[in-house]
Amino acid sequence: xxxxxxxxxxxxxxxxxxxxxxxxxxxxxxxxxxxxxxxxxxxxxxxxxxxxxxxxxxxxxxxxxxxxxxxxxxxxxxxxxxxxxxxxxxxxxxxxxxxxxxxxxxxxxxxxxxxxxxxxxxxxxxxxxxxxxxxxxxxxxxxxxxxxxxxxxxxxxxxxxxxxxxxxxxxxxxxxxxxxxxxxxxxxxxxxxxxxxxxxxxxxxxxxxxxxxxxxxxxxxxxxxxxxxxxxxxxxxxxxxxxxxxxxxxxxxxxxxxxxxxxxxxxxxxxxxxxxxxxxxxxxxxxxxxxxxxxxxxxxxxxxxxxxxxxxxxxxxxxxxxxxxxxxxxxxxxxxxxxxxxxxxxxxxxxxxxxxxxxxxxxxxxxxxxxxxxxxxxxxxxxxxxxxxxxxxxxxxxxxxxxxxxxxxxxxxxxxxxxxxxxxxxxxxxxxxxxxxxxxxxxxxxxxxxxxxxxxxxxxxxxxxxxxxxxxxxxxxxxxxxxxxxxxxxxxxxxxxxxxxxxxxxxxxxxxxxxxxxxxxxxxxxxxxxxxxxxxxxxxxxxxxxxxxxxxxxxxxxxxxxxxxxxxxxxxxxxxxxxxxxxxxxxxxxxxxxxxxxxxxxxxxxxxxxxxxxxxxxxxxxxxxxxxxxxxxxxxxxxxxxxxxxxxxxxxxxxxxxxxxxxxxxxxxxxxxxxxxxxxxxxxxxxxxxxxxxxxxxxxxxxxxxxxxxxxxxxxxxxxxxxxxxxxxxxxxxxxxxxxxxxxxxxxxxxxxxxxxxxxxxxxxxxxxxxxxxxxxxxxxxxxxxxxxxxxxxxxx
Numbered sequence: 143x144x145x146x147x148x149x150x151x152x153x154x155x156x157x158x159x160x161x162x163x164x165x166x167x168x169x170x171x172x173x174x175x176x177x178x179x180x181x182x183x184x185x186x187x188x189x190x191x192x193x194x195x196x197x198x199x200x201x202x203x204x205x206x207x208x209x210x211x212x213x214x215x216x217x218x219x220x221x222x223x224x225x226x227x228x229x230x231x232x233x234x235x236x237x238x239x240x241x242x243x244x245x246x247x248x249x250x251x252x253x254x255x256x257x258x259x260x261x262x263x264x265x266x267x268x269x270x271x272x273x274x275x276x277x278x279x280x281x282x283x284x285x286x287x288x289x290x291x292x293x294x295x296x297x298x299x300x301x302x303x304x305x306x307x308x309x310x311x312x313x314x315x316x317x318x319x320x321x322x323x324x325x326x327x328x329x330x331x332x333x334x335x336x337x338x339x340x341x342x343x344x345x346x347x348x349x350x351x352x353x354x355x356x357x358x359x360x361x362x363x364x365x366x367x368x369x370x371x372x373x374x375x376x377x378x379x380x381x382x383x384x385x386x387x388x389x390x391x392x393x394x395x396x397x398x399x400x401x402x403x404x405x406x407x408x409x410x411x412x413x414x415x416x417x418x419x420x421x422x423x424x425x426x427x428x429x430x431x432x433x434x435x436x437x438x439x440x441x442x443x444x445x446x447x448x449x450x451x452x453x454x455x456x457x458x459x460x461x462x463x464x465x466x467x468x469x470x471x472x473x474x475x476x477x478x479x480x481x482x483x484x485x486x487x488x489x490x491x492x493x494x495x496x497x498x499x500x501x502x503x504x505x506x507x508x509x510x511x512x513x514x515x516x517x518x519x520x521x522x523x524x525x526x527x528x529x530x531x532x533x534x535x536x537x538x539x540x541x542x543x544x545x546x547x548x549x550x551x552x553x554x555x556x557x558x559x560x561x562x563x564x565x566x567x568x569x570x571x572x573x574x575x576x577x578x579x580x581x582x583x584x585x586x587x588x589x590x591x592x593x594x595x596x597x598x599x600x601x602x603x604x605x606x607x608x609x610x611x612x613x614x615x616x617x618x619x620x621x622x623x624x625x626x627x628x629x630x631x632x633x634x635x636x637x638x639x640x641x642x643x644x645x646x647x648x649x650x651x652x653x654x655x656x657x658x659x660x661x662x663x664x665x666x667x668x669x670x671x672x673x674x675x676x677x678x679x680x681x682x683x684x685x686x687x688x689x690x691x692x693x694x695x696x697x698x699x700x701x702x703x704x705x706x707x708x709x710x711x712x713x714x715x716x717x718x719x720x721x722x723x724x725x726x727x728x729x730x731x732x733x734x735x736x737x738x739x740x741x742x743x744x745x746x747x748x749x750x751x752x753x754x755x756x757x758x759x760x761x762x763x764x765x766x767x768x769x770x771x772x773x774x775x776x777x778x779x780x781x782x783x784x785x786x787x788x789x790x791x792x793x794x795x796x797x798x799x800x801x802x803x804x805x806x807x808x809x810x811x812x813x814x815x816x817x818x819x820x821x822x823x824x825x826x827x828x829x830x831x832x833x834x835x836x837x838x839x840x841x842x843x844x845x846x847x848x849x850x851x852x853x854x855x856x857x858x859x860x861x862x863x864x865x866x867x868x869x870x871x872x873x874x875x876x877x878x879x880x881x882x883x884x885x886x887x888x889x890x891x892x893x894x895x896x897x898x899x900x901x902x903x904x905x906x907x908x909x910x911x912x913x914x915x916x917x918x919x920x921x922x923x924x925x926x927x928x929x930x931x932x933x934x935x936x937x938x939x
Contacts, residue, residue, distance in 0.1 A: 143216050143881040144913050145184070150210035151226070152202030153186075154179030161930055165913045166906065170921060171932025177917045180932075181887055184915075185266070187212050187223060188249075189258035190231025201227075216252065216881070223249060254880040264873050265882045267866065267889040321786050328779055353756040360749040363742055370739045377730035386718055387727060393715040403705045407686055411698060414683050421676040425669055438659065441652045448645040454624045455638045461621045468614040475607045482596045528554050818871035819864075825904055826863040828896050834864055859892040866901075873912055884914035 145163050150156040155176050161169075171177050179200055186192070187210060192199045201208045209226035220239050225232045236243040236252070244251075482488075532554035539547030683695075692698045820833035823843070835842045835850070843851045843864060853861060866889065873884060890898050904910055 143214055143877075143883060145212065145214055145883045145915065146220075147213040148180070148184060148187075148210065149212075150180075150183055152204065152206035152208050153183045153210055154200035154202070156180065156183070157202055157204055157206050163915060163930070167915050167930055169915060169917045169930045169932065170919070172919055175932035177919070177932055178887070181885060181915075181917055183210060184212060184883075184885065185258060185261065186232075187225045188253065189261065191225070191227070192231075221252065253882070256880040256882060260876075260880070261882055264869065264876050265884050267869065267884070267886040326783065349756055349760050353753065353760065356749055356752045356756065360746065360753060363746045363749060367739065367742045367746060370735055370742060373730060374732060374735045374739065376728065377732040377735060380728055380730060381732075383722065383725060386722060390715070390718040390722060393711055393718065402709075403690065403702050407689070408702055411683065411686055411695070414679050414686075415695060417679050418676060418683070421672045421679065425672045425676070438652070438655050441648055441655060445645065445648050445652060448641045448648065451627055451641045452638060452645065454627065458621070458624050458638070461617055461624065464617050465614065465621065468610050468617065471610050472607060472614070475603050475610070479600060479603050482600050486593065486596060486600075488600070815868065815871045815875060818874065819867040822867035822870055822904070823864050826867055826897060826900050827860065828900050831860075834867065859894070859897065862889070862892060863897065863901075870912070877912060884912050886914060886916045888916075888918045888920075 144165055147160065147162050149160045151158060155174075156179055161180065169177055169180065182198055182200060186198075191209075207226055209224070209232060211222055211224035213220065213222050215221075221243065222237045222240075224235045224237075227233075234246045234249050236245065236248050532551040535547045535551035535554065539545070539551065687693065687695075687698060690698065690701055692701055816834060816836055820835075823834050824832055829846055832844045832846055832848075835844055841853050841864075843853070843856055843860070845851065853864070856864065890901055893901065905914065905916075
């Protein structure tokens with residue numbers, strides 16, 4: 143069989159992982175990488191999952207499917223064996239070349255009936271199993287090695303030990319503890335007791351009669367003791383009941399003439415009294431609230447005055463803003479007049495008194511234009527002609543290059559400057575006369591038209607000043623009217639802020655006064671209602687008092703208390719009647735009864751001792767009944783002895799059969815295995831030992847110089863090498879009928895380098911035809927093998 147591939151859906155820490163193998167593969171990985179889980183997964187897929195309570199059931203922790211599949215090559219056919227979680231040991235599906243082959247039965251047929259126990263005994267090698275070898279005795283080592291060289295397991299050795307143990311437990315010549323020996327001893331004791339009882343039989347009847355007489359008298363004494371104790375109990379009871387009889391006779395004199403106050407009336411009186419207290423307290427509380435009406439009127443008046451002041455706040459601010467604007471306009475006019483007044487040398491007083499009356503109309507403006515018209519003609523026509531002519535001469539001079547034309551043009555330019563000045567002087571005289579009418583005496587060079595325009599502007603500015611001044615006066619009067627409403631000594635800047643603050647305070651005070659007024663009105667109304675309700679409640683109370691003819695609450699409470707006391711006495715009387723029912727006064731002499739009881743108990747003690755003595759004497763005798771019991775016991779012992787003898791003979795047969803079985807394996811099976819194991823042992827020990835031998839039911843190792851060593855004399859590693867040689871030899875033999883893969887979990891850790899290399903060389907040689915997986919955390923195997931790294935899931939050859 144060749145193991146080609148393993149895929150695990152979920153097993154231990156492995157989830158959805160695939161591992162590929164060759165005929166000889168080394169699986170390398172550090173601790174906690176899942177080597178042991180893979181080892182266990184291969185065995186469980188072939189042979190079934192353990193129960194849930196088993197430590198080897200390694201279900202995944204991530205919620206994936208538990209199980210996987212293995213792919214093998216067997217007799218040149220490819221099989222895939224899948225096992226997943228299900229009933230019992232799991233659900234198995236076997237396919238051949240992708241076609242369904244079968245289930246559990248077909249898998250068992252493929253494996254030729256190989257069980258997990260056989261597989262682990264022959265094909266699986268654990269380091270733990272090898273470590274146990276050095277703890278075994280010589281006998282155990284021989285049995286282990288014999289089993290390893292025959293069947294792989296040793297059930298016959300275990301059964302042989304059990305047979306020997308059972309034979310020793312059943313019978314041992316001269317022994318006392320074995321079952322048959324004990325039964326024989328007990329049977330002899332019973333026969334001796336039977337003989338002794340026959341001699342004592344004649345005393346049995348006499349002792350039995352005496353025992354009957356004493357027991358009869360003892361019964362009479364016990365009956366008398368019971369009656370005496372009952373009388374003493376009644377005497378003690380009468381002593382305890384005496385006060386109750388006295389109280390009962392006293393309560394019988396309680397009169398039946400009593401007043402019963404119903405519980406309803408008591409509850410009503412209590413409730414109505416509490417209501418009167420509540421209403422009285424409420425009435426007292428309602429008297430404490432009152433409101434002064436004058437305060438309300440005063441607050442209303444002040445609020446009205448402040449609201450009037452605040453109503454003018456917008457107008458006040460608009461007037462202030464308007465006044466500031468008008469004053470700013472007046473200042474602007476004055477600033478605009480100053481340059482013209484300075485230029486025209488006009489006195490500011492004349493500006494206010496005369497300028498407003500000057501005639502600066504459009505007719506005057508036309509009159510001035512008429513005076514200035516000649517100057518204008520000269521300026522506009524002749525002056526331009528002279529300049530154009532001078533320009534023409536300059537061009538001619540430039541073209542002809544004659545100096546004459548340049549001189550002529552210069553003369554014309556001078557004439558254009560001088561001639562207009564003559565006409566300007568004439569104009570200046572006329573303008574001076576025109577401007578004297580307005581009281582203006584300009585100095586230096588000036589233009590009459592500009593002076594006239596400045597006068598007109600000053601007049602217009604003065605008129606605007608007058609209009610703005612009148613508006614300012616009107617606005618100041620309006621502000622004065624608003625200020626007249628302010629309180630005395632109030633500052634206009636803060637009067638509105640103070641008014642708002644005061645108004646807020648007044649509104650709050652007014653609100654509180656209104657609340658108090660409403661509360662007062664409510665309390666007055668509630669007080670009236672409380673008084674009326676109190677009168678109603680008092681009337682109801684008075685009705686209840688009249689019913690029981692009492693004048694007040696105190697008298698009613700006294701009546702209720704008396705009624706309760708009487709009721710308690712009646713209840714006590716009824717209770718005494720119940721307790722004393724069927725009981726009557728009796729006279730007992732308790733002291734006499736106690737003396738009689740002491741005498742009877744003493745007699746009872748003596749009689750009891752006599753009975754015990756007689757019983758002991760009878761017990762020492764053997765009656766007919768006891769003799770029959772002894773005979774029964776003797777027969778039972780014989781039956782038990784017969785069963786033990788049958789068991790003993792059966793175990794003897796088993797032991798004989800095992801010896802014959804051992805003889806068969808020793809003659810027919812074992813020689814071939816031991817011969818192959820000797821060859822492997824010599825190779826594994828690097829020829830330090832020649833062979834393994836088996837003689838006189840003991841294994842021995844033969845060294846290269848011929849010295850014989852028993853197994854217990856070998857080192858730990860050498861014992862392991864002998865054990866592995868036998869296992870490999872048996873695996874080679876068994877694989878012909880039941881092929882499987884060798885699974886090794888690092889079994890060579892105790893080997894030195896030389897012997898380790900010897901084992902490795904044999905495993906890798908062509909001589910070894912056994913496929914195997916070797917699980918290890920060391921890398922000594924890396925070079926010539928296919929290596930599977932658990933950490934990376936990579937493999938290399």
